[in-house]
Each structure stands twice: as structure tokens, then as C-alpha cells.
Amino acid sequence: MADAVPVRLAVLVSGNGTNLQAFIDHIESHEINGRIACVVSNKRDAFALKRAEQYGIPTIVHESGAYADRRDYDAALVAILRNHDVQLIVLAGFMRILTDVMVDAFPHAIMNIHPALLPAFPGLHAQKQALDYGVRFAGCTVHFVDRGTDTGPIILQAVVPVFENDSEETLAARIQQEEHRIYPEAVRLFCAGKICVDGRRVRVSP
Template sequence: MTHPPDAPRMAVLISGRGSNMVSLLRAAAQPGFPGRFVLALSNRPEAAGLAHAQEAGLAAEAVDHRVYADRAAFDAALDARLRAHAIDLVVLAGFMRVLTPGFVEAWSGRMLNIHPSLLPLFRGTHTHAQALAAGVRLHGCTVHFVVPELDAGPIVAQAAVPVRPDDDAETLAARVLAEEHRLYPAALALVASGRARLEDGRVVFAPEAGCAAGALHSLPV
């Protein structure tokens, strides 16, 4: 595969099977993608996604949060592994740990997450059940820069799906996940190329990123 010579070195953080990681690795393997994944880290040594990352040619490592006395100690170990691999950009893909403010600030503007709702709606967990309970007609996913406040970072891109009358949390989740797999690689490409960046707490897009960058893309019912 070929990447730009100055392509940032990227790490993906997972806790489980890493379905979003798979879509990210597939996209990043395409010639010309503006970033290069070199490392997969998990807080769970048994995470199924580590084997897939290794098969894709990444260094695959575990930093088991259960052996550390507190969150700060775990985050320090995580930070050490990222720096050992000279990582430029951190991508969270189903990483089920709340990171300390110190860690987040150290990687400010260089760490992305995807959340299964149209933020600022439905932060936290069980977002699909929250959406159904609220009676919204559109639901979706959001790629955002990570900040110390949970699910509150500046938004890079969003994608929406219709909420159908016969939906339950499982069917709605499946439709949103398909959009996550499309949206996350596209948003990552914007950030890795420098066409989207965090500046004074806001996402700034380069003119060549186009007016659709960061826009809401909704699907037909």
C-alpha cells in the first residue's frame, strides 16, 4: 500500500471485536489514504479485535486496565505505549474506558471518537433505547474530537438514519452501525489530511474539504 510520505502514524484503541476498526483499517489500506495505522491497543487482552489487527499488519498490544491501581496509572501506561510507537493520531473504536482529563488534554486535537447518536442528543450508553423513548424521527452517529467532558467534543461529521415505526433498539442499532462504518473513515481522512482540525475549541475545515464536511447526511426512509 502507498501513503503520503508525511502521513500521520495512527493508533486504534478497542475493547472488543472492533467492528469500526475493521472498516477503518480497510479504508486506510487504500492507496493514498492520508494516514497509516501502525498500532492497535486494547484494555482487554482477550479482545477479539487484536487478532484482526495483527493479521492486518499492525502491532497489536494490550494494556490491561485491571492491573493498574487507578485510571491515572492506566492512562499513563497507555500514553507510554502510544509514544513508544511515535503515534500522531489516536482513534477510539469501541474503547470502553473513560479517559482522564490529563490524558485527553495531552492528545487534544489528535484523538477522535465515534458516538452512536446525533450529539448533543443522547450522550452516554443505551443511545438507541434513549432515541426510541424520546420519539425522535432521526437518529444516527457522530464523529468528534475527544475532550474531557464525555461525548461533548467538537463535531467533525454526522450521519443520520430514519427511525421507523417498527424499530426496536436492535434494528435501529444495526442501521446506525452501517452508517458508522461509512462515516468514521471519511471523517478520519479529513482529520489525518489536515482538512479538518481543532482550533480554539471548534472544528475548522479547509476550503478544499467542501461545504458538506461535518454536515448531516440523512438517508431516505
Template sequence: MKKLRLGVLASGRGSNLQAIMDRCQAGSLVAEVVVVISDKPAAYALERARRAGIAAYGLEMAAFPSKREYEQAVVELLREAGVQLLCLAGYMRLVGEPLLQAFPNKIMNIHPALLPSFPGLHGQRDALQYGVKISGCTVHFIDEGMDTGPIILQAAVPVLGDDTEETLAARILEQEHRLYPEAIQLYAEGRLEVEGRRVYIK
């Protein structure tokens, strides 16, 4: 089976990127990360990529006349690397038309809540403040909305009575590191079929 060529967009420390790279290295994920791009040139995710010998680019949106031109530059880098699936790993920007058109149903994201509940930047905090008993994480395809794309996989995590945002986030992150590579492997095997809002696993 030929390895799936992955591109990763990240804004922060890149722990999900590391989980993906580790699974690729172990051979349990039949894929390879070929390029990592961050909108923050100082993001530690770029350092992780460089240490692994992966092409890494820091592109500040402020250096471009518009978001569209920024995304067009990102698309160009992804195409040059032959990316087949784009993975968002802590990428803190809403994906726009240039990326969506270039990679239709080929952009995945992982969110630290059980969507459609608690979308946006603070999924763990919002779940905790709402008083839910179960939280978790969701891998989904990206569309034009904020965490609104078709759901691929979810994992549940109990919310404990003494949880803080940090302790809950840490337990959810453990599941993220397991779930995201699993979803990517399903894609690599050609087992994901999108029909409207539903993702069927063949």
C-alpha cells in the same frame, strides 16, 4: 502525502477498526494503523489487529494501581509507536488527563447518536425510547466530558416504526464505517481547525 500514523483504543469487536484498516488498505485513507490497545485482553479488536500484522496490546486497568497509571502506560505505548492521531473505536472508558494532555485535539471518537443528544453507552436505545424520527452518528474530538467534545462530522439515519435497538444500531453502524474514515482523512489532509466548540473544515 505521508501516511498519518494512527493509534486505536478499542474495547470490543472492533468493526470500526476494521473499516479504518480496510480504507487504509484500499488507499482511500492516507493513514496506517500502527498500534491497537484494548482494556479488555480478550477483545476481538486485538485479533483483527494481529491478523493484519499490527502491534496489539491488552492492558487491564485492574493490573494498575490507578486509572492515571493505566493511561500513562497507554500513552507510553502510543508514543513508542509514533502515533499522530488517536482513534477510539468502541472504547468504553472516559478518557482522562494523561491521554488528553499527550494528545490535545488529537483524539477522535465516533458515537452512535446525533450529539449532543443521547450521549453515553446506549445512544441507539435511548434515541429509540425517546421516540425520535431521526438518529445517526457523530465523529467528534474528545475532551474531558462524556461525548461532549467538538463535533467534526455527522450522518443522519431515519428511525423506522418497527425498529428495534438492534436494527437501528445496524443501520447506524453502516454510516459509522463510512463517516469515521472520512473524518480521519480530513485530519490527515490538515483540513480540520478547532476553535472553541466549532470544528471548521478548510
């Protein structure tokens, strides 16, 4: 039986690209049956672009200045991704909120990771929200993107303890270690055809 054709991925970035590196590592080790077709950044100086270039991955800078509004920006982004025949879009620190134009173009094919156990603490500064609330456990959530803010169907979650002396930085570092573990796993499951969305539930085939 022939090997399955690798799934074509796009990784959307704005910053350092540590999750991008995790994807690259898992693809290089053949744990993910995928190929990164392009890395798109809304910031020209994002270090993630240099990470991609080191591996010969096509990079695209897609800044917002030339567009009238977010929907126009997203329409151009959809065209870029379709031009690269992308099947799965992975948000890796992409600091823009996607509009319906983007979400509707790729239903159940856009993943994001959030540094909290959704539905708790959506939006910005999730680690600070968790510490201020006094929770004993925090974590991260991989989910599909829908029209809401961190409201899409949940794929995977990981839990970390919150310690008495934690700061936002120490908690974020502990959560990020789990991000680098479960985000590539979610992508691996998608590329292996093991994910099915049933309403709000994401079912994973054994």
C-alpha cells in the same frame, strides 16, 4: 512533489473491531494517508486484536488490573502511544472513559464515534435513549474527545430514519452502517491536514 508521509494512528478497541476493519480497508485502498502504528485493547479476548494481527499490525493488551486508578492507567497508555510515535488516536469501541491525563497529552488528536446526533443522547445506550424519547431521526457523530462525556468538538454527523417497528438492535445496525462511512472519512480529513479546530467548531478545508 513527494507524497505526504502517512499519519501514524493508534486504534483503541475493546470488542469486535468493525470500525477498525473499516480503517484498515480505507488505508489498504489508499483512501486514508495513514498507517496504523498499533492497536491497543483493554481486553485480552477482543476479536479486534485478531483483525489487526491478520494485517501484521502491532497489538498491545493494556489491562487495568495492575493500576491503582484510571489516571495511572492512562499515564501508562500515554507512554505506550508516545513510544509508537502516534499522531492520531481513534477510539473504536474502547470501553473506558479517558481521564485528563490522556486527553491533555493529545489535544484535538483523539477521535471518538457516538451512536447519536450529539449533543442529544450522550453516554451509554444512546439508541435506547433515542427510541424512548420518540425521535424520528437518529444517527452518529464523530467528535474530538475532551474532558467531558461525548462533549468534544463535532467533526462529522450522519442521519438515519427511525422506523415505527425499530428495536435497539435494528436501529443500531442502521447507525453502524453510517459509522463505517463517516468515521474513516473523518480520519481521512485529519490525515490530509484538512481539519482545524476553532473553539467548538471544527472547520474542514475544501
